[in-house]
Amino acid sequence: MQRRTVLKGAALGGVAALGAGFWALPSGEAPAAVSLDAAQQLLAGLVDQPxxxxxxxxxxxxxNHCAQSIEYSISGYPELKPGWFRSSVGPLAFSVFAARGAMRHPLNEAIPGAAPLNAPATQAHALQRLQQAFADFAAYQGELQPHFAYGALSHADYAQAHVLHLYNHLSLIRPA
Known part of the structure; x- marks a missing residue:
């Protein structure tokens, strides 16, 4: 009985935090439309830019990090959050991001169990990897794997998640 009370309290606290977090998300202009095509065009504009x-x-x-996330949506994430998280807090967080059209998450937090982010090492090759990951995802017709935190997502929802994820990370990238 006490465990149920703790779980309910945690869930309600998470809902309240996500609701408050909704208003804390950036509301400024995204760097491009929230679509695969717009993200791919934005990335193409970064080629050969220091x-x-x-x-x-x-x-x-x-x-490399953004490419990993896209690649794992097809091949499977190395580690998943617990099932209760992927069926409650995770989808709720994604719905807040989707409704707001912006994502905010720790920008130095690796995907659980993911390979190191050092390959490819050059900016040009890592950007090529990311462009290829977006192209592969756009063309992919098979069943997508559950997101490590959000759980099962449709192709359209995953596309939105990948684009919002990229845009959140690009908020710290500037021309040299």
Whole structure:
């Protein structure tokens, strides 16, 4: 009985925090429309541009991280959050991000169990990897794997999640 009370309290606290977090999300203009095509065009504009990161990961690491997320949506994430999380808090968080049209998450937090972000090491090659991941995802017709936190997502929801994820990370990338 006490466990149920704790779980209910945690769930209600999470809902309240997410509701408050909705208003804390950025409301400014996204760098492009929230679509696969717009994200791909934005990335194409970064080719051959020297970039720097305001803090945290280098541009190459950011591109590798975003590519990993897209690749794992097809192949499967190495580690998943517990089922109760993927069926409650995770989908609720995604619905807040989707409704707001913006995502905010720790920008130096690796995907659980993911490979190191050092390959490919150059910005140009990491950007190519990310562009290829977006192209592969756009063309993919098979069943997508559950997101490590959000759980099962449709292709359209995953597309939105990947674009919002990229835009959140690009908020720390500037021309050098």
């Amino acid at each position: 970039l720097r990161s305001l803090k945290g990961w280098s541009p190459a690491e950011v591109f």
